Amino acid sequence: MQFIDKRSTQKNNGRYYTPSNMVCFILDTANYCGDNILQKHIIDNSCGDGAFLCEIVRRYIEVSLQNKYSTEQIKHDLECYIHGIEIEKSEYQKCIDNLNKITELSGICNIQWDIKNTDALTCQDYNGKMDFVVGNPPYVRVHNLLDYSSVKQFYLTQQGMTDLYIVFYEIGINMLGKTGVLCYINPSSLFNSLAAKLLRKSLIQNQLLKKVIDLKHMQIFNATTYTAIVLLSQEKNNCIEYENYETQKIETLKYKDFYLDGNFYFSNPKNLIKIKNILFRQPEKNIVDVKNGFATLCDNFFIGQFDFDEYTIPVIKSSTGVTAQCFYPYDKNGKYIPFDELIKVPKIKDYYFQNAERLKSRSLENKNIWHIFGRSQGILDTWKNKYAINALIRHIDDIKLTPCPAGVGSYSGLYILTELSFNEIKDILLQQEFVDYIQSLGKYKQG
Ligand SMILES: C[S@@+](CC[C@H](N)C(=O)[O-])C[C@H]1O[C@@H](n2cnc3c(N)ncnc32)[C@H](O)[C@@H]1O
Structure with missing residues (x-):
């Protein structure tokens, strides 16, 4: 099924509409279908303009009509069993309008919807009462919120910086009745982020987690967020x-x-045993170190072809294995060469003066030292033997492993420091087992 539709456009503050076919898929996953929905309380506690509530109302009317309910009975049930919360006044108003458009089609009018224009973080009216909690909770880092105090009362935020969707788990779980189910779509950072550590622990300890549908690389919100559908149940x-x-x-x-060392690892049971062995092994010493290559923050100044030779070294682009020249203003110990020293070479002086503005506009660790790379990573290992490797790997064929001898830098990816020979490290990495391992870590990046 293809989920992107024109409604899945970004709204302000990282808010995204849920496409209607995805809404249906989530409601089906929660088993909000057929006669099972009659006289059952359901809430979307961050309902936006009503993507979920509209489909819920459609389903409720359809099943009620199949069961020959009167218009009066349907009106009563819609008012009694369907609930929503939305903090933004304009979204809330759109939601009510959208719901009215649906019910009017069936000749049901003047419904007193139980949709509240309030903050879900402070609303306790539904606690313990819901049979279904569904939605696409807001995905906003809480430190971006104007009022942080209401977040702090939640147990799952005790470990500091967090994302709002984690708080919405606590809110949603609090709303569940004894046999309730919760189904959210949210970032798959839930599997392994530090911020969600307590959430994972609590889902496991309370035996709530029932199903995970990992959408993997599918981008349903036209944004680089990796998402998963998560189903919880009280059973x-x-x-x-x-x-x-x-x-x-x-x-x-x-x-x-799959709950290993505080994180969720998903793969088949056989691979999970291997991962467990990797995670809990006690190596006598590390035989490889994997590090980030140069981060100049201005590659088209520092990397390319130059009409001077001083202070240049070869570099390998780890993501492609292609070699280029690098203007490298550092000595062999990784200390940067003072600006005054460098500009004794007239061509380097010209080069700096032509590009000073854009070098200064980088987000630098130290604004006063603008003539060097933006970050210091990789520099101390330039004069060591190493192998460049790309960071984004989905298949064996994607792996680009390139020897990067002492005196050659690497950028745009990773490098490996090891005493193993090129053939030994190649044999280890270029196999399906390694790709399966990476996949099970669940750390995705666009592309
Ligand atoms: C990701 S959108 C989802 C909207 C809708 N459920 C959908 O799937 O299309 C999240 C919504 O949560 C709302 N929201 C953010 N913080 C909230 C809060 N504290 N209480 C209630 N709603 C909130 C936002 O205004 C936004 O409309």
Whole structure:
């Protein structure tokens, strides 16, 4: 199924509409279908203009009509069982208008909707009462919020900096009745971010997690956010159904097999055993170190071809394995060469003066030292033997491993420091097992 539609456009403050076919998919995942929905309380506690609530109302009317409910009964049920919260006045108003348009089609008018224009963080009216909690909670870093105090009362924020969607888990779980289910779509950083660590622990300890549908590289919000659909239920689970949306593969995984060292790792049970062995092994010493290559923050000044030879070294672009020249204003110990020293070479002086403005406009660690790379990473290892490797790997064929001898730098990717030979490291990395391992870490980047 293709989920991107024209409604999935970004709104201000990182808010995104949920495309209507995705809404249907989430409601189906929560089993909000058929007669199961009648006289059941449901809420979207961050309802925006009503993407979820509109489909909920459509479903409720359809099933009620199939069950020959009167218009009066349907009106009563819509007012009694369907709930929403939205903080923005204009979104709230749009939501009411959208819902009215739907009910008017069935000749049901003047509904007193139970949609509140308020802050879900301070609203406790629904606690313990909901059969279904659904939605696409706001994804905003809480330090961007104007009023931080209401966030601090939540247990899941105790470990500091967090994302608002984590708080919405606590809010949603509090709203669940004894047999309630919650189904959210949210960033897949839930699997491994530090901010969500306490959330993961609490989902496992309380045996709430029931199903995860990992949307992998599918970008449903036209934004570089990797998303997953997460289903919770109060029925005391000890294993989950994990679906990889890309491959359509479904695995049943025991909590103890995928919740490892405080993170969620998803793969097939056989791979998870390997991951467990990797995570909990006690190596006598590290045989490889993987580090980030140069970050000049102005590659088209520092990397290319130059009409001077002084202070230049070869560099390898780790993402492609291609070699270029690098203007490298550092000595062999990684100390930067003072500006006054460098500009004794007339061509270097001209080069700096032609480009001073854009070098100064970088986001620098120290604004006064603008003539060097933007970050110091990689510099201390320039004169060591190493291998450049790309950072984004999905398939074996993507792996670009390139020898990067002493005196050659690497940028735009990673490099590996090891005593192993090129062939030894190549044999380890160029195999499906390594790619499976990377995939199970679930750390995605666009592209
Ligand atoms: C990601 S959007 C989702 C909207 C809608 N549920 C959808 O799926 O299209 C999140 C919504 O949460 C609202 N919101 C943000 N903070 C809120 C809060 N503290 N209480 C209630 N709603 C909030 C935003 O205004 C936004 O409309």
